[in-house]
Amino acid sequence: MSKLELRNISKSYVRDKKTFSVLDDITISVGEGEFVTLIGPSGSGKSTMFRLIGGVETPDRGQVLIGGRDVTGVRGLISYMPQQASLFPWMTVRDNIVSALEIAGAARGEARASAEDWLRRIELDSVAGEYPHVLSGGMQQRISFLRALLMPRDVMCLDEPFAALDALTRTEMQRWLLKLWEDQRRSVLFVTHSIEEALTLSDRIYVLSPAPARVLREITVPFERPRRADVWTLPAFTALKRDILALLGEGDGDSDAI
Ligand SMILES: Nc1ncnc2c1ncn2[C@@H]1O[C@H](COP(=O)(O)OP(=O)(O)OP(=O)(O)O)[C@@H](O)[C@H]1O
Numbered sequence: 001m002s003k004l005e006l007r008n009i010s011k012s013y014v015r016d017k018k019t020f021s022v023l024d025d026i027t028i029s030v031g032e033g034e035f036v037t038l039i040g041p042s043g044s045g046k047s048t049m050f051r052l053i054g055g056v057e058t059p060d061r062g063q064v065l066i067g068g069r070d071v072t073g074v075r076g077l078i079s080y081m082p083q084q085a086s087l088f089p090w091m092t093v094r095d096n097i098v099s100a101l102e103i104a105g106a107a108r109g110e111a112r113a114s115a116e117d118w119l120r121r122i123e124l125d126s127v128a129g130e131y132p133h134v135l136s137g138g139m140q141q142r143i144s145f146l147r148a149l150l151m152p153r154d155v156m157c158l159d160e161p162f163a164a165l166d167a168l169t170r171t172e173m174q175r176w177l178l179k180l181w182e183d184q185r186r187s188v189l190f191v192t193h194s195i196e197e198a199l200t201l202s203d204r205i206y207v208l209s210p211a212p213a214r215v216l217r218e219i220t221v222p223f224e225r226p227r228r229a230d231v232w233t234l235p236a237f238t239a240l241k242r243d244i245l246a247l248l249g250e251g252d253g254d255s256d257a258i
């Protein structure tokens with residue numbers, strides 16, 4: 001059974017008295033411990049899907065299921081990480097993690113001990129007493145990701161978490177995320193504009209059309225886990241990248257941005 005399923009979801013918005021269809025009969029799923037990525041043009045409704053999954057909005061048609069249960073319009077069932085790090089600016093790095101553990105149900109003493117452990121694991125113990133604004137973007141995103149990871153929810157939804165980072169930091173973050181995720185194996189729905197990022201991280205990829213978004217293709221990523229750091233050098237990687245670029249209407253160009 002899928003952890004998360006969107007079944008025949010359609011959604012439109014009314015703007016200036018005109019109706020804009022954003023999602024057109026979308027069906028996708030995320031299995032237990034599976035890393036699934038949505039890739040599609042800007043404005044194709046990816047963030048809208050997250051709002052529907054989070055129950056913040058309701059679809060015109062179709063259902064959202066978590067663990068096989070219809071949860072359309074129900075809030076609070078997923079953990080979510082937005083593009084910009086969402087940390088409490090008035091709390092130190094340590095307390096940001098402690099508070100996530102407490103929200104997740106840990107008692108204070110237990111949360112404190114566990115936070116120290118996590119800080120070492122994500123290699124941020126040296127900045128535990130700092131406030132988020134003095135950290136680099138990559139460090140902030142690590143803590144933000146950890147906070148999402150610690151939420152005891154069935155599904156993690158990550159909306160372009162690395163989009164604001166420079167290319168080098170982004171590659172570092174991908175490796176970091178891969179290592180942590182391959183260890184923890186949570187069910188993830190991830191959004192990115194980067195084809196390479198999608199191929200590096202995912203088990204499956206849904207390629208979406210421009211709005212109104214439809215699923216153009218579902219791709220099973222064949223590379224073994226744990227994934228090699230140089231997976232991008234494999235001929236199959238290049239071939240899949242070319243396929244996805246073609247689906248997105250970019251021809252054989254070598255641009256990774258869509
Ligand atoms: N509340 C709303 N009212 C009206 N239109 C909306 C609303 N929310 C989203 N839209 C429209 O729906 C479309 C899809 O938006 P969405 O943010 O889901 O796209 P996206 O795929 O996440 O894009 P990006 O890749 O740029 O983040 C856009 O045209 C947007 O203007």
Ligand SMILES: [Mg+2]
Pocket residue numbers: 046047048159
């Ligand atoms: Mg978006």
